Amino acid sequence: MPEKPVILMPEDIQRIMGKDAQRNNILAAKMVAEIVKTTLGPKGMDKMLVSPTNDIIVTNDGVTILNEMQIEHPAAKMMVEIAKTQEKEVGDGTTTAVMIAGKLLENAEKLLDKKIHPTVITKGYRLAAEKCQEILKEISLKITPENEDILKQIAMTAMTGKGAEGSKEKFAEIIVKAVKQIMDNGKIDLKDIQIEKIKGNATEDTELISGIVLDKEKVSADMPEIVENAKIALIDFPLELKSPEIDTKISISSPEQLQSFIDQEDKEIRKMIEKIKISGANVIFCQKGIDDFAQYLLSKERIYACRRVSNSDLKKISKATAGKIVSNLNELNSLELGHAQIVEEVKQGEEIFTYIKGCQNPKAITILIHGGTEHVIDETERALKDGLGDVASSLKTGLVVPGGGAIEIELARRLRHFGQSLSGREQLAVEEFACALEFIPITLAENAGIDPIDVLTELKSRHDAGEKYAGINLINNKIENTLEAKIIEPWKIKSQAISSSTEVAIMILRIDDVIASSGKSGGMTGMGGMPQGYGGLD
Numbered sequence: 001m002p003e004k005p006v007i008l009m010p011e012d013i014q015r016i017m018g019k020d021a022q023r024n025n026i027l028a029a030k031m032v033a034e035i036v037k038t039t040l041g042p043k044g045m046d047k048m049l050v051s052p053t054n055d056i057i058v059t060n061d062g063v064t065i066l067n068e069m070q071i072e073h074p075a076a077k078m079m080v081e082i083a084k085t086q087e088k089e090v091g092d093g094t095t096t097a098v099m100i101a102g103k104l105l106e107n108a109e110k111l112l113d114k115k116i117h118p119t120v121i122t123k124g125y126r127l128a129a130e131k132c133q134e135i136l137k138e139i140s141l142k143i144t145p146e147n148e149d150i151l152k153q154i155a156m157t158a159m160t161g162k163g164a165e166g167s168k169e170k171f172a173e174i175i176v177k178a179v180k181q182i183m184d185n186g187k188i189d190l191k192d193i194q195i196e197k198i199k200g201n202a203t204e205d206t207e208l209i210s211g212i213v214l215d216k217e218k219v220s221a222d223m224p225e226i227v228e229n230a231k232i233a234l235i236d237f238p239l240e241l242k243s244p245e246i247d248t249k250i251s252i253s254s255p256e257q258l259q260s261f262i263d264q265e266d267k268e269i270r271k272m273i274e275k276i277k278i279s280g281a282n283v284i285f286c287q288k289g290i291d292d293f294a295q296y297l298l299s300k301e302r303i304y305a306c307r308r309v310s311n312s313d314l315k316k317i318s319k320a321t322a323g324k325i326v327s328n329l330n331e332l333n334s335l336e337l338g339h340a341q342i343v344e345e346v347k348q349g350e351e352i353f354t355y356i357k358g359c360q361n362p363k364a365i366t367i368l369i370h371g372g373t374e375h376v377i378d379e380t381e382r383a384l385k386d387g388l389g390d391v392a393s394s395l396k397t398g399l400v401v402p403g404g405g406a407i408e409i410e411l412a413r414r415l416r417h418f419g420q421s422l423s424g425r426e427q428l429a430v431e432e433f434a435c436a437l438e439f440i441p442i443t444l445a446e447n448a449g450i451d452p453i454d455v456l457t458e459l460k461s462r463h464d465a466g467e468k469y470a471g472i473n474l475i476n477n478k479i480e481n482t483l484e485a486k487i488i489e490p491w492k493i494k495s496q497a498i499s500s501s502t503e504v505a506i507m508i509l510r511i512d513d514v515i516a517s518s519g520k521s522g523g524m525t526g527m528g529g530m531p532q533g534y535g536g537l538d
């Protein structure tokens with residue numbers, strides 16, 4: 001009797017094994033790094049991304065590019081994840097992180113060609129990464145919130161060569177002021193810095209508002225346009241009578257009865273408004289509705305009111321004005337009110353906003369970005385967020401490092417030294433790890449049209465001679481002490497980039513079998529279907 005074949009998986013499952021799987025994954029990862037490479041550094045170029053609906057994004061931001069590209073290849077997707085993690089953890093350094101991972105894998109391929117086993121490579125990489133973290137801590141410098149100049153330089157380094165370049169000094173000032181303002185006992189939550197965008201005027205008109213800009217108009221045209229010395233009530237209940245939960249029938253047999261019913265309702269509303277008036281409030285932000293009669297009464301009292309303000313906005317206003325969100329009118333009193341110098345309705349182009357500004361010591365504030373076109377505004381916002389992320393990160397950890405490739409060269413130098421203490425094969429992996437780090441200054445130079453070999457040789461010899469902060473300054477194209485040249489970055493950018501790129505490189509190197517369903521048979525459709533994802537790379 002012939003033996004029956006054993007069938008493990010449906011026929012349309014695609015499987016790539018061994019070397020092929022490894023090479024294919026490495027190729028995909030390299031391609032991802034290659035895509036963002038030209039955007040690195042102050043002289044990096046931008047990319048124009050056009051969506052299926054013809055929306056255009058012009059950007060230099062690694063994570064934005066990769067996010068918009070709808071990458072399908074499973075290993076390439078892992079690379080995109082590095083950028084996302086970097087964005088979440090630091091808010092900057094996404095290109096750097098992806099490039100290091102790409103280079104780690106490219107260099108690993110060289111070792112694979114020399115018949116070095118992936119487990120040896122991954123061990124070497126892991127040892128190198130650990131050592132790197134140790135050295136990084138050693139070389140980094142301490143800062144405190146009082147070092148405002150350094151913080152501004154960090155913000156400026158983040159924005160050099162980006163959308164905000166033209167007014168980076170002003171932006172740096174805004175960023176440092178904003179982050180320090182919302183810092184609460186050493187804690188920083190960037191969500192407390194609201195970013196609003198307004199088309200019109202120029203980028204340099206971007207401003208910091210000590211308060212909140214709400215995209216709401218006042219509920220009635222009869223209310224005042226502007227309230228000075230605002231006393232703000234924040235309420236999360238409606239200023240209208242509750243509609244009964246169950247249908248109720250009211251029998252009315254005479255016009256008088258109807259009138260008295262309506263009068264009764266009006267009386268209730270009047271009572272509510274009276275309580276607000278007694279509290280001393282002249283502005284109300286209400287999370288729910290405000291009925292017509294209440295609006296009329298509020299207008300008569302010259303009280304400014306907005307309705308249906310979202311709970312998150314209400315919380316921000318509360319943080320900015322130090323007012324409490326009140327859930328019961330009986331609790332409303334002058335102590336619960338928030339304060340702002342001015343609450344005002346402002347028309348910007350087509351849109352109407354309520355500005356709450358001049359708050360004293362606000363714990364939530366707004367950066368209002370101006371700009372000529374939407375693309376400019378969006379790219380300015382991305383640059384600004386890089387700056388905010390870097391300043392926040394530097395304040396949180398209190399540690400910074402020299403930029404312009406200085407830190408990478410020093411890490412590489414010390415890693416090689418460390419490598420000498422290891423066995424032959426792992427030493428090779430550590431050497432490749434060091435080379436991957438040098439790829440950052442090489443690319444910075446290349447993108448600026450400077451000979452990368454010259455730069456690398458000079459950097460290496462200067463570091464060997466003990467100049468540990470020597471890097472390439474792309475403002476004057478000189479190799480110099482980048483700390484003195486005020487090119488400074490947060491420690492966390494580098495430490496996060498190294499840890500996530502090593503993790504992903506190791507993960508990809510350990511894969512020697514890729515099993516993917518074609519999508520039709522369901523199952524692993526998340527892998528993007530190997531036929532297109534893989535075929536496209538060959």
Ligand code: ADP
Nearest residue numbers: 039040041093094095096160403404472473474
């Ligand atoms: P990422 O997405 O990795 O943050 P960027 O395009 O922002 O990429 O480039 C960051 C790199 O540019 C860092 O290595 C930083 O040190 C470097 N850099 C910033 N300003 C300068 C400068 N003036 N001269 C040289 N290098 C700079």
Ligand code: MG
Nearest residue numbers: 092093158386
């Ligand atoms: Mg950056």
